[in-house]
Amino acid sequence: MKIHWQNERLIVAEGDITRFDGDAIVNAANKSLLGGGGVDGAIHRAAGPELLEACRELRAREWPDGLPVGEVAITPGFRLPAAYVIHTVGPVYAKSEDRSELLANCYRNSLRVAAERHFSRLAFPAISTGIYGYPADAAAGIVSDVMRELLPALPGLEVTLMFFSAADAEVYLRHA
Numbered sequence: 001m002k003i004h005w006q007n008e009r010l011i012v013a014e015g016d017i018t019r020f021d022g023d024a025i026v027n028a029a030n031k032s033l034l035g036g037g038g039v040d041g042a043i044h045r046a047a048g049p050e051l052l053e054a055c056r057e058l059r060a061r062e063w064p065d066g067l068p069v070g071e072v073a074i075t076p077g078f079r080l081p082a083a084y085v086i087h088t089v090g091p092v093y094a095k096s097e098d099r100s101e102l103l104a105n106c107y108r109n110s111l112r113v114a115a116e117r118h119f120s121r122l123a124f125p126a127i128s129t130g131i132y133g134y135p136a137d138a139a140a141g142i143v144s145d146v147m148r149e150l151l152p153a154l155p156g157l158e159v160t161l162m163f164f165s166a167a168d169a170e171v172y173l174r175h176a
């Protein structure tokens with residue numbers, strides 16, 4: 001991973017989140033929790049089939065109708081370097097409706113779970129900015145607001161925002 005910017009609590013980096021070695025990575029999943037393309041597909045491939053099995057159990061036990069947008073569910077990371085995966089579902093971007101609170105909730109709820117479990121290193125991908133079409137600059141503003149709002153209250157946690165390209169990391173830094 002290449003670091004583009006950092007302070008004591010927040011790292012803006014470029015790289016493959018499946019390689020992140022920390023307490024948890026966040027997955028930009030879909031309601032089904034049963035895998036998909038993008039970062040979700042990459043995480044399932046790297047974690048191995050046990051992850052799909054754990055997600056099926058989560059569905060059966062806790063989320064029979066699927067995981068609602070903005071909510072989170074946690075599984076082990078299995079073959080990933082990260083110990084856990086926090087699965088969340090971002091909103092599909094819509095010009096006609098402001099879904100920024102839903103996107104913020106993905107980040108807020110993931111941070112809450114990380115704090116509850118006393119995690120010290122957590123990495124996020126740029127939720128909703130791929131297949132779900134959220135403009136990277138709009139998402140950047142939402143994410144940086146959440147980090148400004150919540151990180152001061154979570155002193156033991158270091159957050160990495162892991163962008164897939166240098167261009168995406170730079171967009172974040174311009175709009176944050």
Ligand code: AR6
Pocket residue numbers: 015016017018028029030035036037038039040041042090125126127128129130131132133134162163164168
């Ligand atoms: N590491 C870090 N970032 C990545 C990686 C990776 N290995 N792979 C992709 N990205 P997306 P969404 C970036 O489409 O928009 C799936 O099918 C990517 O460049 O993965 O929330 C799910 O099952 C982009 O910036 O997630 C859902 O159906 C960001 O991750 C749907 O896609 C998010 O892109 C969710 O769409």
